[in-house]
Amino acid sequence: MTDGTDAGEVLIVTGMSGAGRSTAADALEDLGWYVVDNLPPQMLKPLLELAGVASDALPRVAAVVDVRGGEMFAKLPEITRTLRDGRPLRVLFLDASDDVLVRRFEAVRRPHPLQDDGTILDGIRLERRMLAGVRENADVLIDTSNRNIHQLATQIADLFSAEGQARHTLTVQSFGFKYGLPPDADLVADMRFLPNPFWQDDLRALTGEDAAVRDYVLGQPGATEFIDAYTAALRPVLEGYQRENKRHSMVAVGCTGGKHRSVVTAIELAERLRAETGVAVRVRHRDLGRE
Incomplete structure (x- = not known):
């Protein structure tokens, strides 16, 4: 058994809806990461423990965490701070400008997950307030406003491929x-x-x-x-x-x-x-x- 401090690398992927989380998750999977989508923040600790026990089988794990977790998502900053101590844990935050996010939601004709009876922009503004603390403490911030899905996938490959282990x-x-x-x-x-x-x-x-x-x-x-x-x-x-x-x-x-x-x-x-x-x-x- 292990205390998890020697666990394989764990990456939390989060950010604004429409900013490219799915593209980032797909790119990480292509790079050999084990990707867990829509993970409740409370499950991060068990995931870290699993990565520690099965470090050979799961050397790199990426967990996609977002506002679909509802009230549980509000605890993400606190949970992340607790888990960082002595663990190989990073947070990737994907962002984009409000006008770009509106255009993306309109293009796919889907509502924002938080807009309820309001507009897409209402949902974006609420989500931005909810994510302010997470964004501030992220290790890697990528603004996708001027990136297409192929450019984002390339940047993910640059940042998170296994080639080189520079600090x-x-x-x-x-x-x-x-x-x-x-x-x-x-x-x-x-x-x-x-x-x-x-x-x-x-x-x-x-x-x-x-x-x-x-x-x-x-x-x-x-x-x-x-x-x-x-x-x-x-x-x-x-x-x-x-x-x-x-x-x-x-x-x-x-x-x-x-x-x-x-x-x-x-x-x-x-x-x-x-x-x-x-x-x-x-x-x-x-x-x-x-x-």
Whole structure:
């Protein structure tokens, strides 16, 4: 027998209705996770104990927990805090903006589970209030407002595949400010203090992945100094995230259109941070393909 402290990894999947819980659950199942859908929060402790006893057979268990649990769901934050002590437990929270959620419910012509006699938006607002505490304490937050089901499945695979056992995964994502801030960013760097290669005729059609743009950006006064200093500033942050068992974070690097300066900086920053012990670094370019 075991006390459960050496249990296989357990992931709680929760979040807003319509934000992609089913897609995430399917993606996790494809990755080899044992997925339990619509699990009452009170069953999480027995599930952890089962994962501990059968760690070989159930090395990774994902439990989908949501407002369908009714009054029992209100106890999820308290139950999660109790179970975290000494256990490999993470919480994934899926979110999306209200207008996107409304459109998704309207597209499938289904009512929100909490709307009763009200509107879809009434149900969304009630659910958001109910989930506020869970969202605040989640280990991984994914905003699916601008992601389709295939993009979400890809991100789930990136975050929860068995490849690599780094204590922390950092995503460095370039973006364009004119398309809005990434809603799931933990930290944001603004590269608009550098001259924009867009105004160079020979560089406009290129991107930050091209050597000519890289050389131009890194050749500007303050560029490499900023990247070196920002790398140094992130070291204690990443160490702190690992001490606090925060398994994933995102640094968003922005410029005007997300095509030149931010792309170069994201790549350079990731290369430096890959040397950090215990940190797996991924690079993404959110707006690189936009016109």
